[in-house]
Amino acid sequence: MNFVKRAGMSLGARKSKSAALLAIFVVICTLLLGGFLLQAAAARQEADARRTIGVDATVKKKGLTAVLADRLGASELVYRYNPELPVRAGARGLTPLTSDAPKPGDAGAGKKARGPLAVNGVRDSGMLLPFSYGSTKITAGRGITPEDAGRDVAVIERRLADRNHLKVGDTIHVRSADDADDTDTDTDTDDTDDAETVPLKVVGVFQNPTQDPTRWTAPHKLPGNALYVPMSTAQKLGAGTAAVSEAVYKVGSPKQAERLRAEAEHLLGGGGFDFRVNAKAYKDQVRPVQRVGAFAGLIVWVIALAGTLILGLIVTLRIRERRAELGVLLAMGEKKWKLIGQHAVEVAAVALPAIALAALAGSLAGQPTGDALLGRRDDKPAAAAGVPDAGIAPPTVRVEPATVGKVAGLGLGISLVATVIPGIGILRLHPRSILTDTE
Incomplete structure (x- = not known):
């Protein structure tokens, strides 16, 4: 059988x-x-x-350029990164915020004004600490994304938007910092200088919870005068400024962060090199x-x-x-x-x-x-x-x-x-x- x-x-x-x-x-x-x-x-x-969540690696080095930051961001270890390029800019047809406190008589004496607007060139605004922590929120529209590279767009603070009755879709005009007047809010004047005027389409409005200082503060230091724009726009307004303040790279694990450190040292060199890793969120969750x-x-x-x-x-x-x-x-x-x-x-x-x-x-x-x-x-x-x-x-x-x-x-x-x-x-x-x- x-x-x-x-x-x-x-x-x-x-x-x-x-x-x-x-x-x-x-x-x-x-x-x-x-x-x-x-x-x-x-x-x-x-x-x-x-x-x-991943692991955030912050790179700082004197002379770090947007090109070098992009080359390091092209590493197979990195799936998201954001260099930051802060510049000063003036305004045309736009009224910046000013401090309500009286200006001391000697404030800024002998110094050349460089523009009332604090413009931050970024690649991905969602990676900025205030936005990733949730303390600063987008209240209308969206933030700056990698797809905005080469576009002249901006994300402005709610107080500046309210002051100038701006909304998403409107266009503002900002000028490079050369010869911009830090104290004169009538920015329609002084058309004979070499400052470049760049029209920016407002794609988002954010709210910074920081209150205005009680003492007199220079306009570019007021939280309401901050703008976020793509890196290419910041380079236009920065009059040739190429060095970024820092670049943040998101990788998958602490081990990958160490590998990225080795790649950064090979690309940027070790002199004056600052590489910090924030892996607490990764470890905790x-x-x-x-x-x-x-x-x-x-x-x-x-x-x-x-x-x-x-x-x-x-x-x-x-x-x-x-x-x-x-x-x-x-x-x-x-x-x-x-x-x-x-x-x-x-x-x-x-x-x-x-x-x-x-x-x-x-x-x-x-x-x-x-x-x-x-x-x-x-x-x-x-x-x-x-x-x-x-x-x-x-x-x-x-x-x-x-x-x-x-x-x-x-x-x-x-x-x-x-x-x-x-x-x-x-x-x-x-x-x-x-x-x-x-x-």
């Missing part, structure tokens, strides 16, 4: 024991699937955290996710080992109980490998429905379990410690065919190992010894 058919008949004849074996296999496969699902969810959440992923991997291996041992013990007991049956089959000329194959088929036939039931259980209970182990934390300790409030997105736990395939492969592997190892004892026996010693 074919040993596969014989395996089916044996399962039918031992329904209670087959049901017990099925229950054990369901538990094993469910735990295996849970481990794989947690691993996958943790990996997705960690990848998302690397993109949204990414490391727990990594620990859950490592724990899930440990679960998989522990369950695989424990499942093999348990099933191996069960198969050993089943073989001992069926020694008389094995002796008769061997006496009838049945090959020993077919006897082992029969037991392997029996266990595999139980494993397949167990895998299906485990997949069903995973689809029902996977998401709640993932939320419990990987859910976003509400205490936000990082924000309280001066770290951007960039919480990790809630986990997505989904049962995919590839994951079920892993469970099926590992489950069938467990059934094979748990059958073959105890079955080695069958290869050492002869029909006479089995039939004469069935105890």
Whole structure:
């Protein structure tokens, strides 16, 4: 008789024991699937955290230019970066804010005025600390993005917008700092100088929570006179200014930050080189996710080992109980490998429905379990410690065919190992010894 058919008949004849074996296999496969699902969810959440939180590396060096900053930003380690180029500018047809306090008689005496507007050339305003922390917010429109490179656009402060009745879509005119008058708000005059006038389209309005100083303050130092523009626009207004104050690079992990340091030293040289890494947000929010992923991997291996041992013990007991049956089959000329194959088929036939039931259980209970182990934390300790409030997105736990395939492969592997190892004892026996010693 074919040993596969014989395996089916044996399962039918031992329904209670087959049901017990099925229950054990369901538990094993469910735990295996849970481990794989947690691993996958943790990996997705960690990848998302690397993109949204990551590690900020700030580079400062005398003579750091926008070109060098862009070359370092082109590194495969960097997926977001922002150089900052501060310049001063004048205004035309635009009334800058002035201090309400009286101006001291000697304030600015003997100094050439350079313009009342503090213009900051950036590549990605969302990476600026006030915006990433959430203290400064965009109230209308949007910020400066890498797609704005080469465009003459601006994001202005709400107080300057209110003073000049500006809104998103309006156009303002600013002038390069050469010969700009810091104290004269009537910027329609002095048309004979060499200052370049640049029309800027307002694409966003932001609100800086900093209050106006109570003492007299130069216009360019007032928080309301700050503008953010693309780097190319700042270079136009800066009258050839090429050096950036600093550049911030976002990488995926502290290890990648160290690799970026080596690339920066190779590109910029080591003299007067300042490289600072802010990895607190990464450590506070990414490391727990990594620990859950490592724990899930440990679960998989522990369950695989424990499942093999348990099933191996069960198969050993089943073989001992069926020694008389094995002796008769061997006496009838049945090959020993077919006897082992029969037991392997029996266990595999139980494993397949167990895998299906485990997949069903995973689809029902996977998401709640993932939320419990990987859910976003509400205490936000990082924000309280001066770290951007960039919480990790809630986990997505989904049962995919590839994951079920892993469970099926590992489950069938467990059934094979748990059958073959105890079955080695069958290869050492002869029909006479089995039939004469069935105890």
